[in-house]
Amino acid sequence: MPQPGNLVHALSTPLRWGDMDAYGHANNTVFFRFFEEARINWLTSLELGLEDAPTGPVIISTSATFLKELVHPATLEVKTYAGKAGNTSLVTHYTVTDADSGDLYAEGEAKIVWFDREARSSAPLPDKLRSLAAE
Template structure:
């Protein structure tokens, strides 16, 4: 498996019993929540995008490829990669793996656009994010 971009963050998280659906595995929305949590923790670690800040991230496109069923109990590792940066956007990728076995459950993608919360429009991507990108 080859994920584009530079590895910028790793987050361990438990799958909660309540994340399971009627079919006995993690609901597909849970994967997106793991990706979201990893992005927020990563950006927060850089001091970027907090709710009190005048600018921050919004997601304009996201996707996931579900590779293996995820069931409780499990602890997952979410790795976040920064790929191409534009003037106002950054492509990010995620992998979701089992912390114990390394089995890959899913791969994900999100296009982040930096957003001016007062003007309600996109704004220049912070240089600290641009520096982490591959291009």
Template sequence: MTVPGNHVSTLTMTLRWGDMDAYGHANNTVYFRFFEEARITWLASLGVGGPEEPTGPVIIKTSATFLKELTHPATVVVETYADKAGTTSLDTYHRLVDADTGALYSEGYAKIVWFDRSARTSTALPDTLRALASSG
């Protein structure tokens, strides 16, 4: 499958021994943690949405397709893509691949809504993110 959107970030991370479950592979929640870390690192690199800022991202929908078993030891690369931008939201996609072989472990999705932390409501997506979004 081709991941939609514009490639905006790549982050390399290591699977920890404790990330594995009783079946001897990475627990499904670990994939979501990898996607989350990649998203937060990407947004921080842009200087938007930090915890001290009045606005920031919240996730209203997320999903993952698990394609290949991930076991320790492993170094993975999370590729992040920005797709369609709405007034207050941005569709993002992720690919989780093996750093050495390029094997695809998982594909993921998260819909980000930009959130005003004091008003507790959605607010306009920053222009910085809108500019990175796919036009299609």
């Protein structure tokens, strides 16, 4: 599989029993939580988007493709890739794999727009993020 951008972060996380649904597998919504947790961890590691900062990220679109059934117990690796950057936005890509076997469960993406919290409008993408983006 070709990389969907520059690998910028990896997060190890367990699949919790409560992430399962009535069909006996991980509910589709938890994959978006995995993407979110990975994204927040990554941005926090860069000291960007902190709660008290004047600017931060908002998600304007997100999607996922579910490739393989995920069942408890499992330890997952969620990788974050920085894709194409715009003036105020960055496309991020995600993979969710089994930490032990490497099986790919899902792929996804989210478009981040950098947001001025006081003006309530988009703001220039921080140079730190732009430097990580794929060309």
